[in-house]
Amino acid sequence: VSSLRDVAVRAGVSPATVSRVLSDSAHPVRDDTRERVLRAAIELDFQPNRLARALVTARTHTIGAIVHDISDPYFGEIVRGLEDAAHLSDYQVFACSSDRDPDRELAYVRALLSYRVDGVVFAGGGIENRTYEAELSRLLRSFGERGGAVVLLAPHSVRAPSVTVDNRAGAVEMTRHLLGLGHRKIAFVAGPPHIRTSGVRLAGYRAALKEADVIHEPDLEAPGWFTSEGGAKAVSDLLARRPDLTAVFASNDVMAFGVLHELASRGIAVPEEVSVAGFDDVQTAAYLHSPLTTVRIPMYEIGREGARMVLDILSGRQVQSRRLPVGVVVRASTAPPPGRRR
Amino acid sequence: VSSLRDVAVRAGVSPATVSRVLSDSAHPVRDDTRERVLRAAIELDFQPNRLARALVTARTHTIGAIVHDISDPYFGEIVRGLEDAAHLSDYQVFACSSDRDPDRELAYVRALLSYRVDGVVFAGGGIENRTYEAELSRLLRSFGERGGAVVLLAPHSVRAPSVTVDNRAGAVEMTRHLLGLGHRKIAFVAGPPHIRTSGVRLAGYRAALKEADVIHEPDLEAPGWFTSEGGAKAVSDLLARRPDLTAVFASNDVMAFGVLHELASRGIAVPEEVSVAGFDDVQTAAYLHSPLTTVRIPMYEIGREGARMVLDILSGRQVQSRRLPVGVVVRASTAPPPGRRR
DNA sequence: GTGAAAGCGCTAACAA
DNA sequence: TTGTTAGCGCTTTCAC
Numbered sequence: 001v002s003s004l005r006d007v008a009v010r011a012g013v014s015p016a017t018v019s020r021v022l023s024d025s026a027h028p029v030r031d032d033t034r035e036r037v038l039r040a041a042i043e044l045d046f047q048p049n050r051l052a053r054a055l056v057t058a059r060t061h062t063i064g065a066i067v068h069d070i071s072d073p074y075f076g077e078i079v080r081g082l083e084d085a086a087h088l089s090d091y092q093v094f095a096c097s098s099d100r101d102p103d104r105e106l107a108y109v110r111a112l113l114s115y116r117v118d119g120v121v122f123a124g125g126g127i128e129n130r131t132y133e134a135e136l137s138r139l140l141r142s143f144g145e146r147g148g149a150v151v152l153l154a155p156h157s158v159r160a161p162s163v164t165v166d167n168r169a170g171a172v173e174m175t176r177h178l179l180g181l182g183h184r185k186i187a188f189v190a191g192p193p194h195i196r197t198s199g200v201r202l203a204g205y206r207a208a209l210k211e212a213d214v215i216h217e218p219d220l221e222a223p224g225w226f227t228s229e230g231g232a233k234a235v236s237d238l239l240a241r242r243p244d245l246t247a248v249f250a251s252n253d254v255m256a257f258g259v260l261h262e263l264a265s266r267g268i269a270v271p272e273e274v275s276v277a278g279f280d281d282v283q284t285a286a287y288l289h290s291p292l293t294t295v296r297i298p299m300y301e302i303g304r305e306g307a308r309m310v311l312d313i314l315s316g317r318q319v320q321s322r323r324l325p326v327g328v329v330v331r332a333s334t335a336p337p338p339g340r341r342r
Numbered sequence: 343v344s345s346l347r348d349v350a351v352r353a354g355v356s357p358a359t360v361s362r363v364l365s366d367s368a369h370p371v372r373d374d375t376r377e378r379v380l381r382a383a384i385e386l387d388f389q390p391n392r393l394a395r396a397l398v399t400a401r402t403h404t405i406g407a408i409v410h411d412i413s414d415p416y417f418g419e420i421v422r423g424l425e426d427a428a429h430l431s432d433y434q435v436f437a438c439s440s441d442r443d444p445d446r447e448l449a450y451v452r453a454l455l456s457y458r459v460d461g462v463v464f465a466g467g468g469i470e471n472r473t474y475e476a477e478l479s480r481l482l483r484s485f486g487e488r489g490g491a492v493v494l495l496a497p498h499s500v501r502a503p504s505v506t507v508d509n510r511a512g513a514v515e516m517t518r519h520l521l522g523l524g525h526r527k528i529a530f531v532a533g534p535p536h537i538r539t540s541g542v543r544l545a546g547y548r549a550a551l552k553e554a555d556v557i558h559e560p561d562l563e564a565p566g567w568f569t570s571e572g573g574a575k576a577v578s579d580l581l582a583r584r585p586d587l588t589a590v591f592a593s594n595d596v597m598a599f600g601v602l603h604e605l606a607s608r609g610i611a612v613p614e615e616v617s618v619a620g621f622d623d624v625q626t627a628a629y630l631h632s633p634l635t636t637v638r639i640p641m642y643e644i645g646r647e648g649a650r651m652v653l654d655i656l657s658g659r660q661v662q663s664r665r666l667p668v669g670v671v672v673r674a675s676t677a678p679p680p681g682r683r684r
Numbered sequence: 685g686t687g688a689a690a691g692c693g694c695t696a697a698c699a700a
Numbered sequence: 701t702t703g704t705t706a707g708c709g710c711t712t713t714c715a716c
């Protein structure tokens with residue numbers, strides 16, 4: 001528990017000199033002095049207090065990441081990417097799970113600002129809620145004014161540079177894939193209604209149907225809340241009102257898992273009787289019994305680029321929002337509908 | 343970007359008074375003074391600087407969590423539990439993914455200590471490596487001396503209070519389950535050899551075999567590194583040398599996913615031809631086509647209890663290591679071996 | 685019940 | 701090249 005002062009005393013120099021050596025400043029220090037300082041620091045097992053440093057430099061070397069749920073593999077991957085890139089530049093990340101609750105999210109943002117994080121990254125789709133959006137943009141405005149970096153990794157009401165994918169295009173592409181296989185009764189399992197990403201993916205599905213002149217049938221849509229349980233529930237509701245469906249497009253993989261499970265437990269064969277598609281390409285998606293056809297989102301890269309963008313902003317570099325590619329990965333869970341099989 | 347000083351000026355009081363009001367200290371403050379301070383704080387949108395506070399109180403209200411990989415659902419769940427419990431007491435958590443690399447882990451620990459976290463939680467099994475273990479215990483000793491709390495959530499060389507499960511018993515129980523079904527050629531897919539948890543689970547498997555007087559055959563064991571890819575690789579190696587195996591016990595679920603995938607791609611039916619068991623009961627385990635029989639580890643609770651334990655230590659309460667229950671969850675992936683079927 | 689002053693551990697002018 | 705000084709924003713004695 002020694003301080004820089006102790007090191008100074010032991011090395012027989014002033015605290016300033018120690019600081020210069022240990023924070024390798026541009027200020028010149030004679031080589032043998034440097035040596036002595038270094039030796040003293042090692043002997044005392046000195047660990048600089050980053051709080052004290054941050055207090056004067058106004059840089060904490062920390063990034064806050066707001067995610068919906070860190071235990072959701074989608075966010076796990078993103079945070080891992082963030083963390084790895086941050087670590088390379090000696091940054092630490094605070095991950096905060098808001099559970100898509102506006103109040104909890106705001107509370108976390110306030111806490112992060114109190115800790116004077118250098119950057120805040122929003123990994124999940126923004127919550128659609130007037131007061132939340134107003135309050136958040138107010139908080140972030142003052143954060144930005146004092147030099148904080150804000151980066152978005154999904155559709156959001158806040159205006160800030162982003163690293164995103166074209167969710168709409170991904171949904172369009174997957175829907176086309178299913179249409180191309182001959183499906184016409186394609187059900188859609190949506191995310192939570194108040195999350196922007198949900199709406200964007202849904203819009204892509206609808207657009208692709210329209211483009212193909214397939215009538216849009218509202219009773220083929222059901223919310224699945226981006227959870228496995230929700231996906232299972234959704235498909236059982238869908239089956240109840242539309243036993244004629246031949247494909248289910250779950251707008252994230254975790255829901256697709258629930259869908260697959262529910263179908264299996266009803267003895268419905270995938271893809272022979274019903275095709276199932278997901279979205280995200282979460283790690284385990286490829287390892288299912290019937291490997292999941294899905295839209296691949298480069299989550300790790302999104303996180304990594306997000307962290308890099310934060311660091312770029314902080315070092316005054318100009319940044320531009322980026323779009324990372326998405327693409328359908330066809331695996332075994334989709335096939336032509338029963339009638340059409342050759 | 344206002345400071346406590348600004349609030350003081352606006353409220354017409356001294357900084358000390360503002361501090362007393364805002365950090366609700368025991369020190370008495372007249373009600374109307376308090377009012378004025380509160381109002382001024384709101385008007386200025388004051389956000390206390392927690393770094394400055396931490397510098398004087400020597401408490402940062404942060405906990406560092408060392409995990410092997412935050413994108414692994416096992417750790418995702420634990421971190422979520424940690425985070426939720428920490429959040430309730432206004433604590434934030436830093437999650438650090440070490441990739442089971444001793445150097446990276448030590449680097450993270452040093453960084454956390456530099457940030458003066460109040461507690462460090464080791465979520466993953468300890469790495470077996472002399473220098474690592476020595477250096478780590480040295481770091482943690484001084485950390486403990488200055489009031490830091492250390493809690494372990496898995497087998498570890500470091501000595502500290504822990505929240506763990508009986509990994510050995512879990513492995514024993516699962517092996518017995520398989521033996522009970524009539525299996526005798528039970529393969530075991532192990533975790534990374536240098537991680538303590540791997541060894542403990544392996545020991546449980548071996549002990550159960552011995553107990554049942556089944557000869558222990560080393561060629562029925564293969565390392566799977568706690569990853570899906572590793573699991574897939576392991577089972578294909580196992581199959582090559584032991585085509586007679588009738589069950590595979592993967593010592594974590596993620597590896598079991600790889601095992602299931604590999605078997606499926608070879609057209610081997612689960613559980614009809616080969617039974618598969620996992621360990622952990624990760625979220626998606628229940629949602630597979632053939633829901634996985636596994637040893638349930640209460641990950642969320644482990645994390646939650648871990649955070650509580652840290653907080654207890656910090657508030658000077660006496661803590662005792664805890665054991666949380668484990669138990670086999672029988673699902674569809676296990677059944678009697680082919681010959682024995684009635 | 686309130687304020688003045690010192691100081692947490694560090695960095696950054698400014699002098700020397 | 702080194703040291704002295706001031707101060708980051710807060711809490712906490714100690715007076716009053």
